Amino acid sequence: VYWHSHIHWSGNWGGKSNAARAALEQLYSTGELVIHHKKGARKFYDLAEKYLPRTLLAAPDPFPEDAAHQRWRMLRRIGAVGLMWNRPSDAWLGIPGLKADQRKDAFRKLMEEGKLCEVSVEGMREMLYCLAEDVFLLEEVRQERIPGGKRCELLAPLDCLLWDRRLIRELFGFDYTWEIYTPQPKRKYGFYVLPLLYGDSFAGRVEAVAGGDRCLLVKHIWLEEGVRRTKAFDTALERCFRRFAAFNGCSRTVWPQG
Template identity: 25%
Template sequence: MTAVPGTEVELSLPEARDLAIAASLPADGFPDVTAALAHLHIVQLDSISTLARAHQLTLTTRIPDTITTSIDQALYNGTESIAFDYPAHALALVPLADWPLWAFRRRASRRRPQYPDQKARSSLLDRITAEGPLPLRHLRENTAAGAGWDWGPVKTAIEFLVWSGDLASSRRTGGQRLFDLADRCIPAEHLNDDLTDDECLTRLLTHAATALGVATADDLADYIRIPTPIAARLLPATGLTPLRVQGWGPAWASHEALTSPPRRSRDPMFLGPFDNLIWYRPRVQRLFDFTQVFEAYKPAARRIHGYYVCPLLAEGRLIGRADLARNNETLTILKAGFEPGAGLDAPTHFADACRSLAAATTQTRIELADSAAEPAITRRLRATLALKGAKRQGNR
C-alpha cells in the first residue's frame, strides 16, 4: 500500500481483492449465526431451494463445520429471535439491534401511495392483535383488503406494513413468514425511530464498508439500496478511510480492513448466487474480472450457465462456476466451467468445494452429469472427484 495525494493509501487490485475477501469471508469464520449476522448486517433471502435457501448458503460458508438446516434452527427455534426480515438489500435477514437504523426507510414507506389506508391497516392489525402472528395465507382470508395472489391487495398491504414498521417478521412456520405487531417482535430497547435519515444512513454505510472491506461509493450504496449521490454526500462523515484502487479511482475502506492483514486460509468453496461478496455485478467484475449472472428466472433456452449457478472461489480468485442441485441425498453437478487462466489445480479445487458443499447440505453422494462440460473437462472432473473420494476412503 502506498500513499497518494489527497488519500491515505493506494491499493493494487490484488490488495483490494484480498481485503474484500477477508472482510466478507474472514479466514476463521464466525462461531454462530448471531456473530455472522452482526458482521454482515444484511443476509439476503430467496425462495428458491434447488440447492438450499440463499441465507443458508451464505451463512454456512461463514460458520465452520455447520450444516444448512442448523441455520434455520438458530434463526427460528430459539427462545428468542435474533433477526427480522426487512427490504434492506432485497428482502433480507437483519439483526434485531439494527432496527433503529432502518427508520429512514420506514418513514419513506409511510409516504408512498401504496401504504395502506386507515381501514385496511385497522383490518389487518386488529386481526393480528387478536389472533397473534399469522402467515400471509391466513391473512388473505376474510380481510377488508381483499383476496389476492403474489402482489395482490393483501400482500401489498402486508409488505408495506412491514416496510413501514407497523408489522415485523422474525419467525417462520413451514417456511412461511409469520407477521406480528412490531412491538411483539422487536425488543423495546431497539424499537424506536429516533435517528434522523442521515444518522441512519451514515451508520449503515459504515456497516456496509465493514462487510465489504474496500468499496466505491456505488458499491456501498448498493449494499443498502440507496442512491449513489446520497452515499457520496454522507461518506465523509462515516470515519471510513478514503483511498484509491488501481483501475477504480476513489474508494473507501474500513479501519478494520486496513489494519488487519488479510489471510488466505479459506478452502475452495462455492458461493451461493446471493452471497454478499458477489451481490453487485459491477464490483465483481472490477474485483475478479468475473461476469456474475443469475439465470434462474430466464427461460431455459436463454440460460448460458444454468439454473442455480454458484461461482467457485479458490486462492483469492473466482476461477469457475457450477450449476448445482440436490436430490435424494445427492449433490448433482448439472453444468460446470472454468475461467480462462483458472490453473492446473482448478479440478482439485472444484472437487474440494463440491465435497464441502455436499457436507454442508448433508448430501451423501456427488454426481456429475455427462453433459456437465466439454468431454475433456468432464473426464477430468470425474477423475478428480473419484480420486479425492478414494483418498478420503483410504484414510479412514
C-alpha cells in the same frame, strides 16, 4: 382500496401486490409487527409488543436525521461487501432517500469521522473504500496470511460480495449473471449457477443439484480462461464440494465425466 385488490407497492420492487400483503409488510418494516413463523413461503405476523421488551419499543430513534441513518446503513453495506466505490450501485438499494448528492456527502462525512479508509487498486482509476476497522484484513491478505490456506468456495448468487456486479467485473474481470430469470434458450450457463472462488480470484462457475437420494450431483464446472487444473486446485475443489454436500444434507458427490 379493497383488502384483496392488487396495488402497486414500492416494497414489491415496483410490481403489483395484494393489498393485505402490502399493509402487513409495511407494518413489519416499521417495527409494529413481527414474523411469528412461516409455512413454506407464507408468513404469519403478530404484534411486536407481544414479543419485544417495552423498553426497546419505546427507545428513542438513534438516528433522528435521515443523513445519519443513511451513513449507518452505508457503513453496513460497505462492511458486508468488503470494498465499495463512491458510485451508483446495487449495493445501495433499499436505503431511503440516498441519491448521488447524499451518497457523496455520506462518503465525505465518514472519511472525516475516520470510519472509512481509501484503497487504491492497481489498474483501477476509481478509488475504493473499506471500513477503517477492516484495514488489517487487507494487510493479512496482502501478506498471504490467510487462515486455512488457499481454498475453493462457492458463493450464493445473492452473496454480499456479488451485490455490485460492475465492481466485480472491474476488480476480478469476472462477468456473472444469475440466470434464474433468463429464458432457457437465452441462458449461457444454467438455471442456478454458483460462482467459484479459488484463493483471491474467481476460478469459474458450478452447477450442482442436491438429489433426493442424498447425492450432490455436480452437473457442470466451467473454469475461467487461464485457470489450470493443478493438484492443489483439485484438492481444494474436492474439499469445497465435500462441505457443500454436507451443507445440503448429502452423503456423497457425483462429478461430471471428463
